[in-house]
Amino acid sequence: MPLKHAILALVDERRGYGYELVQRFQERIGPGWRLNPSAVYPALDQLERDGLVTSVARYGGTRRSPRVLYAPTTTGEVALEAWLRATDAAPEPVRSDLHLRIAFARPQHHAALVAQLAAHERDRSALLERYPRESDTPSATAGRALVDSAVAVHLRAELAWLALARATLEERDR
Amino acid sequence: MPLKHAILALVDERRGYGYELVQRFQERIGPGWRLNPSAVYPALDQLERDGLVTSVARYGGTRRSPRVLYAPTTTGEVALEAWLRATDAAPEPVRSDLHLRIAFARPQHHAALVAQLAAHERDRSALLERYPRESDTPSATAGRALVDSAVAVHLRAELAWLALARATLEERDR
Numbered sequence: 001m002p003l004k005h006a007i008l009a010l011v012d013e014r015r016g017y018g019y020e021l022v023q024r025f026q027e028r029i030g031p032g033w034r035l036n037p038s039a040v041y042p043a044l045d046q047l048e049r050d051g052l053v054t055s056v057a058r059y060g061g062t063r064r065s066p067r068v069l070y071a072p073t074t075t076g077e078v079a080l081e082a083w084l085r086a087t088d089a090a091p092e093p094v095r096s097d098l099h100l101r102i103a104f105a106r107p108q109h110h111a112a113l114v115a116q117l118a119a120h121e122r123d124r125s126a127l128l129e130r131y132p133r134e135s136d137t138p139s140a141t142a143g144r145a146l147v148d149s150a151v152a153v154h155l156r157a158e159l160a161w162l163a164l165a166r167a168t169l170e171e172r173d174r
Numbered sequence: 175m176p177l178k179h180a181i182l183a184l185v186d187e188r189r190g191y192g193y194e195l196v197q198r199f200q201e202r203i204g205p206g207w208r209l210n211p212s213a214v215y216p217a218l219d220q221l222e223r224d225g226l227v228t229s230v231a232r233y234g235g236t237r238r239s240p241r242v243l244y245a246p247t248t249t250g251e252v253a254l255e256a257w258l259r260a261t262d263a264a265p266e267p268v269r270s271d272l273h274l275r276i277a278f279a280r281p282q283h284h285a286a287l288v289a290q291l292a293a294h295e296r297d298r299s300a301l302l303e304r305y306p307r308e309s310d311t312p313s314a315t316a317g318r319a320l321v322d323s324a325v326a327v328h329l330r331a332e333l334a335w336l337a338l339a340r341a342t343l344e345e346r347d348r
Contacts, residue, residue: 146276154335
């Protein structure tokens, strides 16, 4: 659950509450990683149960659901440091259901796949248009820029492949 | 569980048994998607419980674990056709724990991240060296070649980004 560590890192940078943490996550990580706002509350609960963050204040919000402000515990700071120094295996290469369907497609499936590839091209192009983001805040760190470039580099690669795949299947379909 | 459909597609192309299906999967999909051989048996069991494949013969193997040969049922053929014509949303852009760690790293973490990036570069380079594969069998279809090119295109993009990220963090570390 990498999200848990990201939330912990945000809280460590500056105390925060649920929705504000979602906004700070999106500002840092960019539109390529859409964080479902409802995912942040279970993550905070889990972090609190694990003793990594603690609620330090309640304020604002509504009487039934006040905003809860979180800060890291000493244990949380240690866990964050360990995560930031962790090593992991290289991730698996790109893999998707679409790749499998292309691998097993027969000629009668090519038209549907071509339509699917074209839809993905439109979707990926729209996302790529959101990069590069403006870097107009002090929090526009080297890390933020590197994550953005990772997304953009892979989106461009994906678009190149989608166009190739579509052309190949259209050719075969003739 | 896309694997289930891939196994169904393989069985539909030609009746097969467990380990042989793993080999046919790897031949089609390539080294970028390492299929754990032990994953194929639960997938076959699930397909049989769902009525999509049926065991048509037992032969060879050992007395305690004979080879079971599978073939698709009519229901399985319908399900396969539906899968091959399915559409899905474009996959999420690349995301990994490493990206999050880079986004939240402080200068004291840069050395560890540089080492991690270098390790991933070595791993991805080694995998990329396995492409392009030889296309020396009749089963070297357009689909097989397209899946290979998807993996190779993304590996090259990842390598470009890893080198950029490493250079950026090394620069900051000076």
